Amino acid sequence: MKLVFATNNLNxxxxxxxxxxxxxxxxxxxxxxCFEDVPETHNTIExxxxxxxxxxxxxxxxxxxxxxxxxxxxxxxxEPGVYSARYAxxxxxxxxxxxxxxxQLQNKTDRTAQFKTVIALHLNGSLKTFTGICEGIITTEKHxxxxxxxxxxxxxxxxxxxxxxxxxxxxxxxxxxxxxxxQLVQFLTEKN
Ligand code: IMP
Numbered sequence: 001m002k003l004v005f006a007t008n009n010l011n012x013x014x015x016x017x018x019x020x021x022x023x024x025x026x027x028x029x030x031x032x033x034c035f036e037d038v039p040e041t042h043n044t045i046e047x048x049x050x051x052x053x054x055x056x057x058x059x060x061x062x063x064x065x066x067x068x069x070x071x072x073x074x075x076x077x078x079e080p081g082v083y084s085a086r087y088a089x090x091x092x093x094x095x096x097x098x099x100x101x102x103x104q105l106q107n108k109t110d111r112t113a114q115f116k117t118v119i120a121l122h123l124n125g126s127l128k129t130f131t132g133i134c135e136g137i138i139t140t141e142k143h144x145x146x147x148x149x150x151x152x153x154x155x156x157x158x159x160x161x162x163x164x165x166x167x168x169x170x171x172x173x174x175x176x177x178x179x180x181x182x183q184l185v186q187f188l189t190e191k192n
Pocket of ligand 1: 009067068069070071084085086094097147148149150151163177
């Protein structure tokens with residue numbers, strides 16, 4: 001079975017590929033000749049995930065899934081949330097975003113946060129969503145070089161390291177995307 005994962009983020013493809021059964025062949029946007037920016041204009045994580053999956057189905061006619069992730073920080077009223085990618089501006093730079101987050105939290109004592117991933121699956125003409133949440137705190141400094149995005153400043157509950165200090169297998173096991181992907185895999189396995 002061929003399924004498009006509507007992303008060109010190689011980190012995400014690596015994370016998800018390691019969780020998907022090998023009988024499901026994952027194709028990236030590049031693999032299907034999609035080089036344009038897939039629109040994500042909704043103001044919710046779920047809305048954007050659905051929009052991306054629907055766009056690929058409509059324009060490329062592939063069964064596919066898309067994910068959208070946001071980091072929701074309690075002391076910032078849930079920000080950056082759906083705007084996580086462009087928190088520090090349209091350049092969508094992870095370093096800038098992380099620095100801005102640390103700045104915004106400088107005088108805050110409550111540093112609790114959660115990552116939320118919604119995966120929207122477009123399969124056989126219907127759309128279904130899967131949600132994964134990982135709770136933790138935002139550290140005061142960056143730690144670690146692995147992973148991507150906000151990983152160096154996110155320490156999941158019950159762990160002493162940030163995501164950027166963890167092996168991918170551990171991040172996948174406890175992380176937001178891993179949790180959503182496991183539900184996706186279970187659904188696909190039951191279907192086939
Ligand atoms: P998107 O799902 O690619 O739109 O991600 C939104 C923003 O959250 C981007 O800035 C990503 O770098 C960041 N992000 C998404 N997933 C993760 C993750 O697993 N760890 C750290 N940052 C992430």
